[in-house]
Amino acid sequence: MAATECDALVIGGGPAGLMAADTLLSAGRRVILAEQRPSLARKFLMAGKSGLNLTKDEDTETCLAAYGEAAGTLAPMIRAFPPAAVTRWAEELGQPLFTGTTGRVFPTAMKASPLLRAWLARLAGLGLDARTRWAWRGWAGADTLFDTPDGPVRLAPSVTVLALGGASWARLGSDGAWAGILEATGAPVVPFAPANAGLRVDWSAHMAAHFGAPLKNVALGAGGRTTRGEIVIARTGLEGGALYPLSPELRENAALAIDLAPDVAPETLAARIAARPSRESASNRLRKAARLSPAARALVLECARPLPRDPQSVARLLKAVPVPHAGLAPLDEAISTAGGLAWPGLSPGLEIAARPGVFAAGEMLDWEAPTGGYLITACLATGLWAGRHAAET
Structure with a gap:
């Protein structure tokens, strides 16, 4: 079967792939975008069902710190498309935004679908040729192989951008199957691991x-890391935004401790407990002296029985309740993933050294960040960066 020549090929229809396609089209390149699912940006739409957190209203350097070990490598990309640029981009697509009390930026519509529709309309106007149900199967020499509803297809693109996601939420298309294909070419891939994941706890x-x-x-x-906010007691353990930034430590089986009264000094807490009648039950003492909710009291009794009797020891316990756990939730249940294409195998422009003319973007790359807009920001920024460098090829 002869391959069909094409100018620029983007594989993957999530935010990183769409941004790469936008950038290539804006540079005058003709783009085919291939997506294995029946529609584009499925994970993006799912993430936006409860309010699409696009970015964080903060300066670029503060934003960069959220990316941990990858901050230095991502720095030129985030600086080229910082949080302020993400905000302008969405507004230019006709989407009004608002900033919440924690600095998180959301569309006023509180969902992803209006933004996605406006973006796809823009891309269609620029001439995007989107092909859905096209499953990438790797390469045969210079040809790029796909399984499609009409049978096998071969393309011979001048340049390619891969934006195939990580390995969470496989049902939405981000299954990590690309890793084996790229490893076979000699590209180094860091094994996937869950990030922004719930914690498994075997509750009684x-x-x-x-x-x-x-x-x-x-x-x-x-x-050694601390976070603050809200978590939820779930059937399988713990979930929530205050937990997710601890994913790197919890992946290494670090012990978890919860301070149930972070605004109260241990001495004050001990004094309140000491003032309660000695005959009072442990649960009532926690409720009246420590002012704990029923769920918080249940957590203490679950994790720290038998409770100490002296007020100082109880106060110390409430400031660091030990929670025995069985590690993070499985990879496919995680919001995002760590691991992916290793940075040493990429050029500064995100070209894959083992496959010249092929660039990569988004969660395929080996970075992770907490929730709070950082995930989408980096996907957009790396998509833009890869698209710019691919356009120059």
Whole structure:
């Protein structure tokens, strides 16, 4: 079968792939975008069902710090498309935005579909040729192979951008199957691991009454890192935004401790406990002296029985409740993934050294970040960066 020549090929129809296609089209390149699912940006739409957190209203350097070890490598890309640029981009697509109390930026519509429709309309106007249900199968020499509803297809693109996602939410198309194809070419790939994932805890039966209950205004510590916010007691363990930044430490099986009264000094807490009648039950003492919610009291009794009797020891316990756990939730249940294409195998322009003329973007790359707009920001920024460098090829 002879291959069909094409100018520029983008494989993957999520935010990184769409941004790469936008950039290539804007540079005058003719673009075919191939997506294995029946429609584009499925994970993007799913993420936006409960409010699409596009970015964080903060300066570029503060934003970069959220990317941890990858911050230095991502720096030129994030600086080229920082949070302020993400905001302008969405507004230029006709989407009004607002900033929440934590600095997170959302579309006023609180969902992804209006933004995606406006973006796809723009891309169609630029001439994007989108092919859905095209499953990438790798290469045969210079040809790029696809399985399509009309049978096998071969393309011979001048330049390619891969934006195939990580390995979470496989049902939406981000299955990580590309890793084996690229490893076979000699591209180094860091094994995938869950990021922004729930924590597995083997609860006893008495915790069932509290499944779905929030633990508000708590501080969490693991492996020397601390976070603060809200988590939720789930059937399988713990979930929530305050937990997710600790994914790197919890992946290494670091112990988790929860401060249930982060605004109260241990001495003050101990004094309140000491003032309660000695005959009072442990649960009532926690409720009245420590002012803990039913869910918080249940957590203490679940994880720290038998409770100490002296007020100082109880206070210390409430400031660091140890939560035995079985590690992070499985990869496919994670919001995002760590691992992917290793940076040493990429050029500064995100070209894959083992496959010249092929660039990569988005969650395929070996970076991770907490929720809060950082995931989409980096996907857009790396898509733009790869698209710019591919356009010059």
